[in-house]
Amino acid sequence: MNRAVMKKTMYFFVLPALIFYLLFWIIPILKLFQYSVTDYNGYVQSFNYIGFDNFKTLAHEEILGVSIKNTLLYTFISVILGNIIALALAFLLNANIRAKGLYRSAFYIPTLFSAIVVGFIWSYIYMPDEGLIASLLNKLGITGIDTNFLGSYDKSLYSIIAVDIWKNIGTSTIIFLAGLQTVPHDLIEAGKIDGAGRWNLVRYIKIPLLATSVTINVTLSVINGLKAFDYSYIMTNGGPGTSTNTLIFAIYKMAFTEQLFGKASALGIISFAIIIVITAAFVLTLNRKEVSA
Amino acid sequence: MTGTASRARSAFTHLLIILIAFVNLAPLLIVVSSSLRSPSNMTNPLNWFNEFTFESFRSAFNRMHFPTALLNSVILTGVSVIFVVLLAAMAAYPMARIRSKTSKFLYLFFLSGLVVPGQMVLIPIIQMIKDLGIPMNQYTPILMFITCSLPFSTFLYTGFIRSSVPEEMEEAAHLDGAGLFRRFWIIVFPLILPVTVSVVITQGVWIWNDYFFNMVFITKALESPIPVAMLGFLGDQQNPAQWNVLFAACILCVLPLLFAFLFLQKYFIGGLTVGSVKG
Numbered sequence: 001m002n003r004a005v006m007k008k009t010m011y012f013f014v015l016p017a018l019i020f021y022l023l024f025w026i027i028p029i030l031k032l033f034q035y036s037v038t039d040y041n042g043y044v045q046s047f048n049y050i051g052f053d054n055f056k057t058l059a060h061e062e063i064l065g066v067s068i069k070n071t072l073l074y075t076f077i078s079v080i081l082g083n084i085i086a087l088a089l090a091f092l093l094n095a096n097i098r099a100k101g102l103y104r105s106a107f108y109i110p111t112l113f114s115a116i117v118v119g120f121i122w123s124y125i126y127m128p129d130e131g132l133i134a135s136l137l138n139k140l141g142i143t144g145i146d147t148n149f150l151g152s153y154d155k156s157l158y159s160i161i162a163v164d165i166w167k168n169i170g171t172s173t174i175i176f177l178a179g180l181q182t183v184p185h186d187l188i189e190a191g192k193i194d195g196a197g198r199w200n201l202v203r204y205i206k207i208p209l210l211a212t213s214v215t216i217n218v219t220l221s222v223i224n225g226l227k228a229f230d231y232s233y234i235m236t237n238g239g240p241g242t243s244t245n246t247l248i249f250a251i252y253k254m255a256f257t258e259q260l261f262g263k264a265s266a267l268g269i270i271s272f273a274i275i276i277v278i279t280a281a282f283v284l285t286l287n288r289k290e291v292s293a
Numbered sequence: 294m295t296g297t298a299s300r301a302r303s304a305f306t307h308l309l310i311i312l313i314a315f316v317n318l319a320p321l322l323i324v325v326s327s328s329l330r331s332p333s334n335m336t337n338p339l340n341w342f343n344e345f346t347f348e349s350f351r352s353a354f355n356r357m358h359f360p361t362a363l364l365n366s367v368i369l370t371g372v373s374v375i376f377v378v379l380l381a382a383m384a385a386y387p388m389a390r391i392r393s394k395t396s397k398f399l400y401l402f403f404l405s406g407l408v409v410p411g412q413m414v415l416i417p418i419i420q421m422i423k424d425l426g427i428p429m430n431q432y433t434p435i436l437m438f439i440t441c442s443l444p445f446s447t448f449l450y451t452g453f454i455r456s457s458v459p460e461e462m463e464e465a466a467h468l469d470g471a472g473l474f475r476r477f478w479i480i481v482f483p484l485i486l487p488v489t490v491s492v493v494i495t496q497g498v499w500i501w502n503d504y505f506f507n508m509v510f511i512t513k514a515l516e517s518p519i520p521v522a523m524l525g526f527l528g529d530q531q532n533p534a535q536w537n538v539l540f541a542a543c544i545l546c547v548l549p550l551l552f553a554f555l556f557l558q559k560y561f562i563g564g565l566t567v568g569s570v571k572g
Contacts, residue, residue, distance in 0.1 A: 007473065008391070009473060010386065010387035010390060010391060010473060011387050011391075011395075013383040013384060013386045013387050013477065014383070014384045014387055014388070014399060016379075016380050016383065016384070017380040017381060017383065017384035017403075017443055017447065018384065018399075020380065020436070020439055020440050020443065021403065021406065021440060021443050023421060023425070023440075024418055024421060024422075024436055024437060024440040025406050025409070025414070025418075025440050025441070025443075026406075027417070027421060028414040028417030028418045028420075028421055029409060029414050029417075031414075031417035031420070032413070032414060032417060035416075035417070042416045089313070092306065092309065092310055092313075093310065095303070095306045096303075097303050097306055097307060097310075099307075101558070103310050103311075103314060104562065105554075105558065106314040106317065106318060107314065107317060108554075108561070108562070109318070109321070109551070109554075110317075110321075111498075112498060112502075112547065112550045112551060112554055113502070113546075113547050113550075114501075114502035114503075114504065114519075114520045114523065114546060114547075115502065115504065116502075116504050116520050116523045116524060116546075117523065117543045117546050117547055120523075120526065120539060120540075120543055121320050121321070121324055121540075121543060122320070124320075124323075124324075124338075124536060124540075125320055130337075132319075132320060132323060132338070132339075135337055135338070135339050136339065139339060166317070171565060174562055174565050174566065175565060175566060178565075178566035223407060223408055226408070227408075227410040229410065229412055234527070248410050248412050248413060249412075251412060251413050252412045255415070255416055261416055264416075268413040268414070271413065272409070272413070275408050275409075276408060279408050
């Protein structure tokens, strides 16, 4: 293209966005690196540089390992289960049936809710004795199941992961559905003529062509999982004990409840490294696997 | 395949979907039924729809200062979304048109912001706002809503301008003497309307629902948007005696977006997929 048409002066268009982005996102992120080697408490603007003490303290404390483990578990389960369920739903909703739009909306509705509302509703569902699950089991005469979903050490994390999956499934389903609708019809016909069965059509034609939607959904859910905070904050306050402490929740608690902002920054840097490595690994692998129609 | 067999299969698919949808939405039915009870009706929520009254709604409505909260939400979301559209569309224009290392760097630079959670950087952000002498009030969250929406919005806009706005159209306008600014606003901006819809909906929904930045900056009840007004019920979630009012508040909270969805369904669904199909 004519160089006179696409000039460098175009870059002025980036400036307003760039100013916002630098001032309120990038510079604060860089400041984390500075604070991670101080004993700054987040309120009083006077602090000492203490070298890598924050990192050393963190390395000795249980919370680091626990919150990394919880975050990875959260991400792993929500990515795998969330995407498998969404993919299955998308195949189901892609069938040639009436009222498709209505069904699609039924699964999409929860994605419109604020995390607070979702947290409140599920707190009721999970409530021991009187909650939805507990009273349903009761009505069906099933006893002997511990219904204290949010209050037990080994169930609380899985319980909030389920909430996250419920809330986000609609978005993933719709993205998969859109992907399925771009699969060319003649390709399916060609497959049928060549004698491919229902499963083979799915396995060798539909899933490979869904690669773009898979990349988008998996990437978004990985990021969402690694940033998990809402339900630990709203539903369990990280507890019981540290069982639902995700990295971001731990950072938040350290910074605002314990007022150890230096230490929280150090944990932030560690989380940052984990998030970047995992996200980059996912994006690079998935991009390589994509095929086009 | 015979007609009967295919009809049986389609009936089975319907049944299966309805069953899954019912399980998926059952909690919401309980929420609706409980919200329509009086606050003192403590019978088991499973005995649904055994009373119809708006008493709980009235109570929730007053406690949330609903009309004020609604207005606050509309202002916060509306102003933020307008700025996001303007800033992100403009920023995407050179990133889509210029093919250079700088342009590619900027594109990835913006996109990478997506992985950073706001909770982590909140304190330095507050400092920055103080250092710049920006007053902390109910409108301060707008700054954060704009900033945090930029990564995803510039990503969507850049992809779309690259793939769907032909450079030739601009060339013609250039020959007619249109400057850069005119070309962008008269030719490019109207053509990227599908992404604008997508940006307005995806970013509008998260901004409308966000409680975090709002909770940090807004301290007065009458300045709160809906999600922050909801936070006032945080202590009630473990207290069955308050459920009916809490559920009524939940319904009030989701009603505005549900209405928007009802009337703009096509755009909500389409908006999600603009970026995903083209990739």
